[in-house]
Amino acid sequence: MRLEAITWDRLGDLLAERVLALEPADGGLRPRIALDGAPAARAGDLAERVSDALRVRGRPSLVVGTEGFLRPASVRLEYGHHDVESYYDGWQDTGALWREVFDPLGPEGDGRVLPDLWDPRTDRATRSPYAELPPGGALLLHGPFLLRHWFPFDLTVHLVLSPGALRRRTPESEHWTLPAFERYETEADPSGTADVLVRADDPRHPAWTG
Known part of the structure; x- marks a missing residue:
């Protein structure tokens, strides 16, 4: 797979142009974009860059992070604080994401989205x-x-981060999560199925598939 070097600002601009050209496949009125990656990849930063680029072009957007849709601690941590299986399969409240984010943006939705539901720090x-x-x-x-x-x-x-970069850029206290990302790459093949792949090993010098 050929990757081209790019700056983060330029990447935000080019992704915004891609968004402007989108027509939702299900006939909805609001395109839905995934910026997928391990926390160490800082996908939220790229989402904000794309949002800024869209705003300059006169297009509104809403940045939502899945960290605001985690299940309560009593559910997430039922099998312990470092259970990889739970982290991979049970931490995100996907039902709430469907109900509060995707359904309102579907063809029959009214566009009223809940930007977050649960604060994992306060567990409220x-x-x-x-x-x-x-x-x-x-x-x-x-x-x-x-x-x-x-x-x-x-x-x-x-x-995407190489295994070495992922380990280096993940806090040591969170290294227990690394097997979940290895499993994700193997089972879901996000590097092979995503529309756009961004290599973020060096946070100063990203590359992408163009």
Whole structure:
């Protein structure tokens, strides 16, 4: 696979251009974009760059992170704080993401999206107000393991790190999560199935598939 060097700013601009050209496959009015990657890949930073680039072009967007849709600690940590299987399969509240994010943006949706539901630090509901995403506005959803849940994305971007870079850039206290990302690459093949692949081993010098 051929990768081209690019700057983060330029990448945000080019992805915004891709978003502007999208027509949701299911006939909806609001394109849904995945920015998928391990926390160390900082997909949220890229989502914000794309959002800024869209705003300059007159297109509204909404950045949502899956860290705001984790299950309560009593569910996430039922089998311990370092259970890889739970982290991979049970931490994200995918039902809430469908109900509060994807359904409102579908063909029959009203565009009222809940930007987050649960604060994992306080282990309480965030009580955030709903955000209105007008027709033509884009959802920029970032987080890990996004390409294994059959979410109805119109554009998928996967930020990939080599195993060495992933280990270096992941805090030592979170190294127990690394086998989950190895499993994700093997089972879901995000590097092979994403519409756009971004290599982020060097945070200063990304490369992408163009």
